[in-house]
Amino acid sequence: MKPTTFSSRREFIKASTSMAASWVLLPDIDIAFSKPPFNQSPNMTIPKSLIGIYGEWAASLVPNLPALSFRQNKWNDTKKWQKEALAKTNELLSKPNLGKTPAVTLEKKYTYDGLEIEELSWQLPYGHATKAYLLKPQGVQKPLPAILALHDHGGNKYFGKRKIVKLSDDQHPLLKDHQEHYYGGKAWANEIAKRGYVVLVHDTFAFESRRVLYEEVGGFFWGPLKTEGKSDAEPEKPENIQAYNTWASEHEHVMSKSLFCGGTTWPGVVLAEDQVALxxxxxxxxxxxxxxxxxxxxxxxxxxxxxxxxxPRIKCAVCVGFMSTWDDFTLHKSYTHTWMLYVPLLPNYLDFPEILSIRAPLPTMVQNNNDDDLFTLPEMKKADVILQDIFKKAGAADHYQGKFYEGEHKFDQAMQKDAFDWFDKWLKS
Structure with a gap:
């Protein structure tokens, strides 16, 4: 039987939610769960979860205040806590050692939309060369603040950096649709560069220039690419892009398992590559x-x-459309997320928002959408409270801002304005 294909992650999620309506917890049900010890009695009524009767038990394995949570009373010294939290998180991430910063090749240079644009590449110790775009205002005469612009996942590994830039008036129709749907019709990397920033946008592990090519894989022959010939035959045709993305989605769990067996994690690899770009x-x-x-x-x-x-080289951070708790992922939303999220055993030490909070008191904004079906709203709000509490305890309550917007999963123009203003406040003053 030919597998069902979906044009976007949102389409997949909605279909999955519809099929799983009987076992996915409804939004208006209380999702607060007891923490250990968990003792199940025969007469207990247990809220439904993605893993059925095992959900509450699984969520109970991690205490409300994990071992390295700054919210614990034992932590009063921010720097001491940061040192221990950083060490443990890096240990569990098991980042690969990428060696010294690679040489960068300038492949092309031109102007568009009031910006100077450079097409760059560099070679890491493994895989195809990383390709990137550098955007900056024309006629830059002095050092400017800079933004490392991180492309989305979106269930689309064929594209990476191109999702958030516009390099000419001739834009691929799928990229135009992507920007209309998620970014209010804007290439946000261009927009912030125009405000006086140098912006670097690169492909990360398994996306676009770094993607896994079907013809280079042995032993995994699922999906439409098996019968449609080489994936790079007319690769820019929408149907070929969709076929590749369908195959790459199914390949993601294979990649993650292989990385675990290789002694690393998907988040560790992505972090290492993002730090090279930095x-x-x-x-x-x-x-x-x-x-x-x-x-x-x-x-x-x-x-x-x-x-x-x-x-800590990131002096100001804006996280958009990705903030919740490990409880949310354990009980309700693990199926909506990429393997780029999961670090085995890390929840024993930090709740998910506490990973970002290690940067306190450095300025941090988190933008959420109330109708984002990748998360449950109560857990998004719980994550916001966790971040507020940690920044307050670190003596930097005004360095954190959590914002909630109406609508679905997006980074629209109103959100972009708030994010760019936040960068201006902390990076230009």
């Missing part, structure tokens, strides 16, 4: 390396959590 951006002569921020929607928001939380 090295490259920091070394640019037109960049003030003490005024660098990062941001991204969805998978880009996830990358912001890890990069912004673990690398």
């Amino acid at each position: 090295d490259i951006l920091s070394n640019r002569p037109e960049v003030d390396k003490n005024r660098i921020g990062c941001a991204g929607l969805s998978g880009g928001g996830l990358r912001t959590v890890y990069l912004g939380g673990l690398d």
Whole structure:
């Protein structure tokens, strides 16, 4: 039987939610669960979860205040806590050692939309070369603040960096649709560059220039690409892009298992590659390396959590459309998310928002959408309270801002304005 294909992650989620209506917890049901010890009696009424009767038990394995939570009374020294939290998180991420910063090749240079644009590439110790775009205002004369712009996941690995830029009037129709749907019709990397920033947008592991090519894989022959010939035959045709993305989605769990067996994690690999891009951006002569921020929607928001939380060179971070709790993922929403999220055993030490909070007191904004079907609203709000509490305890309550917007999963123009204003406040003053 030919597998069902979906044009977007949202379409997949809605279909999955519809099929699973009888076992996915409804939004208006209380999702607060007891923490250990968990003792199940024969007469207990247990709320439904993604893993059935085992949900409440699984959620109870991690206490309300994990071992390295700054919310614990034993932690009063922010720097001491950060040191221990960073060490444990990096240990569990098991990042690969990528060696020294690679040489960067300038492949093309031109102007568009009032910006100077450079097409760059660099070679990591494994895989195809990473390709990137650097955007900056024309006629830059002095070091400017900079943004590492992190592309989304979106169930679309064929595209990476191109999802958030516009390089000419001739734009691929799928990219135009993507920007209309998620970004209010804007290429947000261009928009913030116009405000006086140097912006670097690169492909991360398994996306676009870094993607896994079907013809290079042995032993995994699921999906339409098996019968439709080489994936790179007329690769820009929408039907071929969709076929590749369907196959790549099914390949994601294979990749994650292989990375675990190789002694690393998917989040660790992505973080390592994002830090190489940060090295490259920091070394640019037109960049003030003490005024660098990062941001991204969805998978880009996830990358912001890890990069912004673990690398103090990010002086200002904006996480968009990716903030909730491990309870949310355990009980309700693990099926909506990429393997780029999961770090085995980390929930024993930090709740998910606490990864980002390691950066406290550095300025941090989190933008959420009330109708975002990737998360449950109560758990998004719980994550916001966790972040508020930690920044307040760190003596920097005004350095954190959590915002909720009406609508579905997106980074629209109103949200972009708030995010860009936040960057201006902390990186331009």
